[in-house]
Amino acid sequence: MPDVLVDLTPLETPTRFTGIGRYVEKLGSALADLSHSERQGLEIAALTALSGPSPVGPLTWKGSPSPLFGDGDVEETRWLMARRTRLAATLRTRAPRLFHATQNLGTPRGSGVPRVLTCHDVVRLVMPHDYLAGRPAYRWILHGLEIARFRSATRVIAISRHTADDIIRLLGVPASRIDVVPHGVDLDRFRPPRPGAEAEAASAILRKWSLADRPYLLHLGAADPRKNVDTLIHGFARAKLEGVDLVLIGKLKPSHQATVDRALDEIGRPPSVRQLGYVHDADLPPILSGALALPFTSTYEGFGFTPLEAMACNCPVIATGLTSIGEVVGDAALLVPPRDPGALASALRRIATEATLAGDLRRAGLSRAAQFTWRKAALGTVDSYARALRR
Structure with a gap:
């Protein structure tokens, strides 16, 4: 049996299409690429099924062709119940020295196996009025569950310094048991297209999405309260950028779509604001590289994948710099106050009209993104495993 089992089973859920899914997949692959000495002599394998005769597989596993859970x-709920009822028994049977729960939901209890637990964020505890409105009892239950979940872990991996601080402040986990291990970015995929065949293929993708003829600003991802997409829409309207589109990409929940619809109604639904819905991952790097800028209006992130991937693709970033976002963008983004459409409009106009500023941000972004690699994340994760096993 391996020393460490890394949980890749979140790839069997729609999580595989989110930032958490990207983390699970890329971390597994990066761990697989480490040498025996870089793994500090540890045998590391993947948990690829919650139960069954062959639940252990390679770290390069990417999930079934289609997720088992929809x-x-x-x-x-079905997935969480399966984790709670089947995973502990699997761990008892397989008996690794350590289990890495890469997704904290449905953490197995009663397995007798020490665990390292990754914390992606605690946004529902930080912003309960936005995410748990009208559910005061559940808020306190959730707080208690999170305290039990994280305090019982042998070690906690926080994906940013800010997330670590939230865990300490809200859950009372000792700082001595937390390892800060930032995510990486896949620089082989998220990068500007090379001249020639790559550039031609990128142009074809832009034409497919009708993005080749007009400059565009890009929002990529969800529209839940912390993303402040209404601020983005109002800021774009105030900027009055002739001939420039605002393109929104992401599959939205009905409640989040309602937020977007309200903001669009308030500005008169101009045709320059376009919603593309879900776009396949393979098309995102060319779309990011082709954008005038990525205005990232979020005010809370556990890490901040989107601005990092934008910078890696040579796309200028506008951001609030709050929470972990400042850790990611450093001085490579144009910072704006949160929830301020006027300030955002001014920043959008600057990006659109000041070529020197845009060029400086592109160069700074490429340099900044190069500092975040999955290899570094894998090495930091192995360090956490070694500390947990020395306990």
Whole structure:
């Protein structure tokens, strides 16, 4: 049996299409690429099924062709119940020295196996009025569950310094048991296209999405309260950028779509604001590289994948710099106050009209993104395993 089992089973859920899914997949691959000495002599394998005769597989596993668990609350509950009822028994049977829970939901209890637990964020505890409105009892239950989940872990991996501080402040986990291990970015995929065939293929993708003829600003991802997409839409309207589109990419929940619709109604639904819905991952790097800028209006992130991937693709970033976002962008983004459409409009106009500023941000972004690699994340994760096993 391996020393460490790394949980890749979140790839069997719609999580595989989110930032957490990207983390699970890329971390597994990066761990697989480490030498025996870089793994500090540890045998590391992947948990690829919650139960069954062959639940252990290679770290390069990317999930079944289609996720075994689907979208929606019912499917999420089914997955969580499967984790809680089947995973502990699998761990008892396989008996690794350490289990890495890469997704904290449905953490198995009663397995007798020490665990390292990754914390992606605690946004529902930080912003309960936005995410748990009208559910005061559940808020306190959730707080208690999170305290039990994280305090019982042998070590906690926080994906940013800010997330670590939230865990210490809200959950009372000692700083001595937390390892800060930032995510990486896949620089082989998220990068500007090379001249020639790559550039031609990138142009074809832009034409496919009708993005080749007009400059565009890009929002990529969800529209839940912390993303402040309404601020982005109002800021774009105030900027009055002739001939420039605002393109929104992401599959939205109905409640999040309602937020976007309200903001669009308030500005008169101009045709220059376009919603593309879900776009396949393979098309994102060319779309990011082709954008005038990525205005990232989020005010809370556990890490901040989107601005990092934008910088890696040579796309200028506008951001609030709050929470972990400042850790990611450093001095390579144009910072704006949060939830301020006027300040955002001014920043958008500057990006659109000041070529020197845009060029400086592109160069700074490429340099900044190069500091975040999955190899570094894998090495930091192995360090956490070694500390947990020395306990």
